[in-house]
Amino acid sequence: MLPENYFLGKQREGVIIMQLLTKEITTKLPFLYTQEDEEDPMIICKFFAVWTKWTWYGIEFDGKDLFFGYVAGDFPELGYFTLSELQSLKGPMGLTIERDMYFKPCRLSEIKKLHEGRY
Numbered sequence: 001m002l003p004e005n006y007f008l009g010k011q012r013e014g015v016i017i018m019q020l021l022t023k024e025i026t027t028k029l030p031f032l033y034t035q036e037d038e039e040d041p042m043i044i045c046k047f048f049a050v051w052t053k054w055t056w057y058g059i060e061f062d063g064k065d066l067f068f069g070y071v072a073g074d075f076p077e078l079g080y081f082t083l084s085e086l087q088s089l090k091g092p093m094g095l096t097i098e099r100d101m102y103f104k105p106c107r108l109s110e111i112k113k114l115h116e117g118r119y
Helices: 023-028 083-088 108-115
Strands: 007-012 015-018 045-048 055-061 066-072 077-082
Touching (some): 066 108
16 A cells, blocks of 8 residues: 555646655755765655666755755766756656655665666
C-alpha cells in the first residue's frame, strides 16, 4: 500500500502526479549555504527520471524552489536545481520525475561511490 503523501491528488491528462516534496522532507533539508563547510554533507532526498539515467539528490533547500545537491546525469556534479524544473520535466507517455520514497539519508561520499565509473 502506498503512503498517504504519495500523491498530490491532482490529475494531469488523467495521470495522478507524485508529490515530490513532503513537509517531512522539507523540515529535514538544511537551508541553502548552511552546509558549505561540511566536508561530507548529508543527502536528504532523491529524485529520478525513470526514462533516463538522471538522478537529483537534495542536500540543501531554500524553502521555496531552489535546491543545492548532487546531480548524476551525463556528468555527475554538485550544483543547483529547482523543484519547478523537476515538476516540469516530462518523459515519454507522460512520465514525470519521481521521488524515491524508500531513500534513506546518507553521506554524499556514499552517493558518489554509487555513481563512480557509471559514465
